[in-house]
Every structure is written in structure tokens, then in C-alpha cells.
Amino acid sequence: MIKLKKGDPVIVLTGKDKGKVSKIKQIIRKDGKVKVVVEGVNVVKKHLRPIQGVREGGIVEIEKPIDISNVAYYDEKSKRPVKVGIKYVVEGNKISxxxxxxxxxEIIDKVWEKIKKEV
Structure with missing residues (x-):
């Protein structure tokens, strides 16, 4: 289960960008593996050929995905990486x-909320 989502503040734990704090731009699930694209992290230069009428050629910088295990949720208050957990909260007839x-x-955010059925 993926406990991080798009827009979460994360800190990079390993690699050339270790220690950088940024936000998740995209989550990629492929072949049972989960990778994330983080703003300003793992930036590489790509050489592009020009395509007539579509784009100019040149060198562009793009952000490549890194494995989700190499990032951790970053708590703004404590300024440290923390683990994220899932909890079910019952309030009256609602389950969140x-x-x-x-x-x-502390609660980070709500994933979903449902109304409890009475039997």
C-alpha cells in the first residue's frame, strides 16, 4: 500500500540528491514497482532531435523517477522525515x-469518509 501521494513534501534518503526536500509531482506504478517523480530531484539532460513543425532540437533537463523507498514523508513542524500510518476514525455515524x-x-489528511450503515 502506498502511503505517499502527489503533492506530499518528501525528503530524499539516498543518492546524489540526498537530503533535498521537495514535493511529489507524479507516482508511477509499473510491473509491481512504484516510483515517484520529485520536483528538482534526479534531473538529467536529454538531447532531443528536432522534428519539423513539432519541436526544436537541443538539450533539455527532465526529472527522472526514483524508487519510492528512497524518499520519506517530511514533517514541516519537526523538520525531520517521519513514517506515515493509516488509521480509521469513527465519528458518530461516519467512518474516516x-x-x-x-x-x-497527528492527522495529516483524510483519505476517504463513509457513512456507517445501520443493521
Missing amino acids: KVRINKKSG
């Missing part, structure tokens, strides 16, 4: 699935 900061127990 929320993401929580495992260290402090």
Missing part, C-alpha cells in the same frame, strides 16, 4: 480513513 504521522500521532 486518515493518514497519520506515526511519531506525533
Whole structure:
């Protein structure tokens, strides 16, 4: 289960960009593996040939995906990487699935909310 999502602040744990804090731009699931594209991380230069009427040729910088295990959720308050957990909260007749900061127990955001059926 992926506990990170697009727009989350993350810190890079390994590689040439270790220690950089940024946001997730995209999550890629392919062949049972999960990779993330993080803003300003793993930037490579790509040489493009010109295509007549479509684009000019040249060198462009693009962000390549990195494995999700190489990033961790970054807590803005404590300025440290933290683990993210899932918790179900019952409020009256509503059940909510929320993401929580495992260290402090604070709620990060709601994943979904449903109305409990009465039997």
C-alpha cells in the first residue's frame, strides 16, 4: 500500500540528491514497482532531435523517477522525515480513513469518509 501521494513534501534518503526536500509531482506504478517523480530531484539532460513543425532540437533537463523507498514523508513542524500510518476514525455515524504521522500521532489528511450503515 502506498502511503505517499502527489503533492506530499518528501525528503530524499539516498543518492546524489540526498537530503533535498521537495514535493511529489507524479507516482508511477509499473510491473509491481512504484516510483515517484520529485520536483528538482534526479534531473538529467536529454538531447532531443528536432522534428519539423513539432519541436526544436537541443538539450533539455527532465526529472527522472526514483524508487519510492528512497524518499520519506517530511514533517514541516519537526523538520525531520517521519513514517506515515493509516488509521480509521469513527465519528458518530461516519467512518474516516486518515493518514497519520506515526511519531506525533497527528492527522495529516483524510483519505476517504463513509457513512456507517445501520443493521
